[in-house]
Structures are given as C-alpha cells and as structure tokens.
Amino acid sequence: MPEREDEWTSLMRLAVSGDDAAYHRLLKAVTPVLRAAARRGLARSGQPVDQSEDIVQDILLAVHLKRHTWDADAPFGPWLFAIARNKLIDALRRRGRRVFVNIDDFAETIPSEPVAEIAPANEVAAQLQSLPARQREVLQSIAVDSASIKDTATKFAMSEGAVRVALHRGLASLTARLRER
C-alpha cells in the first residue's frame, strides 16, 4: 500500500518541521494498522487478541521517543514497521511466545478500528501511577483531562517550559518502566 505510506512520510516530514497537528494525524492514521498487526501477532501465537491495545500503546511510545532515528529523506513506513515489529516481538516474548514476525505482515495489514471486545489498555496507565508526582499530574492533565500545555501550566502554577519538560520526562520514564517489566 504505497500511497498510504507516502502520505505517512509527508505527514511525518511536517511533524518534524514543527506541525503538531500533522503529527497527531499521523499517529491517528498509523494506529489502526498497528492494532491490526498486533492482533494478528497475538492470534498467530495463540494469545487472546483482545490484548492488542497494550501493544499498540507500547509501539506508539517507542515511535514517539525514537523518532529522531528516522531519516527525513527515507520513507516512513519501513522505519515504523521496524519499530513495531521489534515491540511486537518483545510483547509476545514477554507473554512466553517466541514467534517470527515478518516485516511484510505490517505493510500489507488492513487497518483495524477499535472493536468492542478489545480489552482496555492498562499497562501504560498502571505505570503512570508510579511516576513522580509532578510528571504524573502533568501527564494526567494533558492525557486524561485533555488540557492544553498552557492550561496545565496555569493549573499547576508552572511555566509552559516546565510543563513541556515534565511531559517529556514523564513519557520517557513511562517507556523506561514498561521496558523494565
């Protein structure tokens, strides 16, 4: 599906140049594909497919924190699928299954929208509780209460810069904690 991946590449280029809305659209666009790949991986290894959302969130965090390793002159698809494959293999291994996941499995994946039987993701949320107070408050304000960075700054009497730092550190420590499980 080259058109799909071309669109991702242009969105990611915009994102890197500072377009937050393009980044949001990109993450929205890739998520159904990641979800379908996670479900397929789970199904193939004989695991309940309703566990896919934890894997999807794990992949999204890695995409976010490693996006500086993407070369803006290269297509985004292969990079994304390499990150996703790595995380999917890790997740399945943690569940005690060693499976072979092919890169092509992603490229040809039909997007899967959230379906009713998907279990809500709780691994990221659980780790969120263990973060230092300031990082947790900022993350909750932005993620759960949908507050902007500006509103969050006002709410906690912080500077916007401090909110940004807490937000990024929070995401980074979340990911580190997920990896150390």
Add this chain to the structure above:
Amino acid sequence: MTLETDQLIRTLAADNAHRARPVGFALALALLAAAPVSLVMFFAALGVRPDAMTAMHNPFFDLKFLVTLALAISAIAVSLHLSRPEAVLRGWAWLLVIPVGLLAVGIACEMMLPQRLPMMTRLVGSNSRVCMTAIPLLSLPLLAAALIGLRHGAPARPALAGALAGMLSAGLAATLYAAHCTDDSPLFVATWYTIATAMVAAIGALAGSRMLRF
C-alpha cells in the same frame, strides 16, 4: 484507571515540540566524556614508549595507528547506521574489512622485506600478555560510554550493535596502547590486537543485548 489510545496519541502530539539530538551527537558526547578516563589509565599504567620519536620513522609503527583508527572509525560508522531500526548490516559490513585489508597489506610488505627476526618470533612478540590485558581494560570506559550513547538510538539487533560498540572502543583503546607497545610487526597486531578486540566485542554484545533494547 485506563488510558485510551486516543488520549495517549493526543499526549504524544503535545510533546511534538521536543527535539532529541541525533544519535551521533550522543555517542560523540559520551565518548568525549570517557576518553579522559582511558587516557589517565594509559599514562598512569603504561605511557608512551621511550623511543617513540625514532619509532615514528618505522612505517610498521605508523601502520598500527592506521589499523586501529580505521577499526574505530568504521565501527563508529556502522554502529550509527545500525542505530536506525530499519537498517541492515548488508552494504555496510565492508567498512569493517578496511582495517583487515590494511593489516593484510602490512603483513605482505613485511614478508617482502628482509627481517632480523623469524616470523614466529615477530608474531609472538614480547608484549602479548600486556596487549591482551591493556586493550580490554582501556576499552571499558569507552565501551560503557559507547553503549550509553547508542542507547539513544533504536537498533533492531541490540547484540550486534553492542558488538560494534565493543569494536569501536577496542579500536580507540588499541590506538592508545599502540603508542606504548614495542611490537610493531603486523603479524603481532593481527594476532593479539584481534584477540583483544574480539574479547571486547563479546563483552559489548552481551551488554548490548540488554542495554540497547528499546
């Protein structure tokens, strides 16, 4: 409590302004921070050989630095390449052949020149034990730094990336050690430096398989 994927996406988008430095920058910074440690270890325990000024006129003395620096530079280039998740070794592995090729040329040249000492004596040399101890020990601070720097990347094969971290730190450590060692025969270098480098690469692979997962 649960976190919807849409909520996570919105949060990640809010952090889009954060710009991480390239992996090469992180690696350079870490190596620069660790270099003084290895340098102090070198000057405290070994030091430059007393006849270094005369030795510089011996092309085989100079070749040692060429080989070790070629190893360090190509391992740095390959390790940075592999810090991208979609990267494959194919097309890049030949860089690591450069130091081997330089050594082979050196050995061939030495073979063609008349030598005072028999081949086995040159190969065994007089510092093999120091060489195999000093290179790995001088490497350790650099290896730790390389792993910390490369953690900034996203290698799909963490053990391989770790092995390259080992090779690059062994290359840098061997560059220091070469200034101390009085064995200049390329046969000595090909034997003992290679064993030392392989040891450090193995340590790097082991550490990398844990540290470089993302």
